């Protein structure tokens with residue numbers, strides 16, 4: 499490995515959506531591939547990160563997984579003024595100027611964040627670097643080297659400054675796996691339902707779960723199987739359970755406008771086939787997450803899931819208040835009755851299942867709905883065998899959001915473990931969602947209301963209400 503003083507600096511240029519998922523995603527991939535690195539700058543909101551790594555191979559490896567980042571650039575210069583940026587570029591070391599040789603056809607890309615500029619202005623900006631002794635000819639279609647120039651005009655679309663806050667210049671190394679997201683778009687997916695998860699978020703979940711080639715992955719609330727698609731994309735062998743037979747086998751009413759009947763094979767298996775991922779499909783079957791059916795000595799590499807929040811319909815599990823034995827002759831045709839499955843119990847069962855069924859160091863990644871004004875990270879579900887690694891928020895509406903929690907199994911339970919700790923917040927979410935006057939601090943949400951409106955105008959990842967079963 500290169501000595502630390504030989505490491506290079508890289509700019510991660512990020513997409514302007516799912517902002518709070520960026521750092522956890524990148525950190526998860528760095529840890530998964532054990533990529534040596536030192537952070538230089540890791541702003542939470544700005545669309546870039548600066549990192550130092552030993553080699554270009556590390557940069558490419560990182561990009562093979564990330565979907566919140568657009569591309570990675572070998573950073574040659576950065577500044578808060580153009581003059582200072584130019585000064586640095588005029589005195590570049592030989593390791594960079596060697597790219598300027600005659601044989602290298604080149605292209606320059608100008609990317610301006612939070613300001614629209616004309617093509618002429620772009621060309622002027624490119625020409626402002628004419629002092630660089632680049633000897634090769636320009637070639638926009640098939641360049642050997644692509645230079646990137648970025649200007650960052652802040653995050654506030656309502657107050658764009660005269661000059662950028664930051665300037666960056668460097669050599670493009672790789673685009674990210676974000677280019678694969680479009681392939682999984684729900685608009686063109688063979689089988690979807692009203693619970694299908696956005697493909698980008700599904701891939702972020704797979705990255706947080708560190709799903710790798712050959713891993714065995716389960717979703718205990720599998721629904722239409724969107725999370726399995728992302729897990730299979732990254733090489734996981736996938737399976738899942740759901741209590742709803744109609745959903746899991748694609749027999750529910752079509753959710754697409756103008757579609758009257760489901761097509762043959764319009765189900766989870768069909769999706770994996772259309773994406774050429776069928777070799778990764780283990781199975782899905784009807785099962786109740788409150789009573790896992792898996793062999794007790796079996797261990798999964800990861801669990802990724804989006805449990806039902808009980809907003810559109812109540813959640814349920816197999817059970818009954820009456821305890822009446824079923825006569826033997828009726829057992830084979832008996833449909834068990836169902837009972838309420840409160841959110842608190844859902845998370846208690848999920849964490850206990852993870853503690854018992856994950857491999858050591860395996861990860862559980864799940865969504866949990868939150869009343870924003872009452873949110874307290876100390877009141878998230880806990881388990882002595884699981885350590886919280888990441889926690890990112892996606893805002894749903896004025897008073898609620900959902901948080902994506904990543905946990906890692908840190909020890910084996912002594913015996914079948916049932917020690918999850920669930921706080922009142924999880925038990926009361928559904929009630930408060932529908933009775934907002936009971937939310938602590940209700941009526942004081944004007945500030946967040948303003949921010950929300952501003953952000954949603956910028957298309958900044960404010961989610962619609964969760965599509966629950």
Ligand SMILES: C[S@@+](CC[C@H](N)C(=O)[O-])C[C@H]1O[C@@H](n2cnc3c(N)ncnc32)[C@H](O)[C@@H]1O
Pocket residue numbers: 691693694695718719720721722723724725739740741742745785786787788803804805806807813814815816839965966967
């Ligand atoms: C939010 S949806 C999951 C959506 C899924 N990620 C998808 O892409 O379609 C929650 C799912 O949990 C299922 N569910 C509800 N109660 C359950 C239970 N006790 N056991 C297993 N699944 C259950 C619902 O039928 C629903 O499909």
